Amino acid sequence: MNSQTQRFSLRGAAGNLECALDLPPAAPRGVALVAHPHPLYGGTMDNKVAQTLARAFVALGYAAARMNFRGVGKSEGEHDAGGGETDDMELLLQHMQQQYPGLPFALSGFSFGTFVQSQLQQRLIKQGKPAERLVLVGSAAGKWEMPQVPSNTILIHGEQDDTIPLSDVLDWARPQDLPVLVIPGADHFFHRKLQHIKSFVVEMWHR
Known part of the structure; x- marks a missing residue:
C-alpha cells in the first residue's frame, strides 16, 4: 500500500x-483480515479493492x-478451491491474535475472498469465537456455495457487475434479510468507484 x-x-x-500488514498511527483498536479475489484470474493481495479495504480498516484504527493465497506472488503451494485458503486465513488470524492479544477482529474480502472469509466465519462460529463483523465486497454468490453470514455483515456490490451479477447476490441475501x-x-x-467502498465501510462500521 x-x-x-x-x-x-x-x-x-x-x-x-506471503503477507502484508498496515498499521494505524496509534495503537490498534482491532485487527482486520483482508482476502483477495480469485488467484487463477490474477487476484493478489495488492488488488485495488483489497488495498482499499485495508485502508478503510486502518482509518478505523x-x-x-x-495474504497472498497459495500459488500467488511469493506464497507457495497451489490453488485449493477455497478449502486450503480458509485454513491459511485462519492461520493468519491466529498469528495476528498472538501479535495483538485480546483485540476484536473483523474479516473482509473481495470476490473469491468473500467465499473464504464467510467460510472462516462459519468455522469460527462453531468454535464459539466469531469475528465481530464481516465486510464482503463483490460477494461470490452464484459462483461458489456461499454460506449464511451474520445479520450485521456489510455487503457492497456494483450495480453493473458482470462477473457476479447483482441479482445473484440479492437472491443469496434475500432469505437472510441482509x-x-x-x-x-x-x-x-469498482473502477473509479473505490472511494465509495472506503467511505461505506468507515460510515457503517459503528452502526
Missing part, C-alpha cells in the same frame, strides 16, 4: 505464505493484514 506496509511470511500447510449497498454504475472491480 505504501512505504509503511510491513511484509512478513507465515509457514502454512502448503509452504510459505485497525491493524489490517493481507441489506446490500449497491454502488450505481460500478463494475466488478
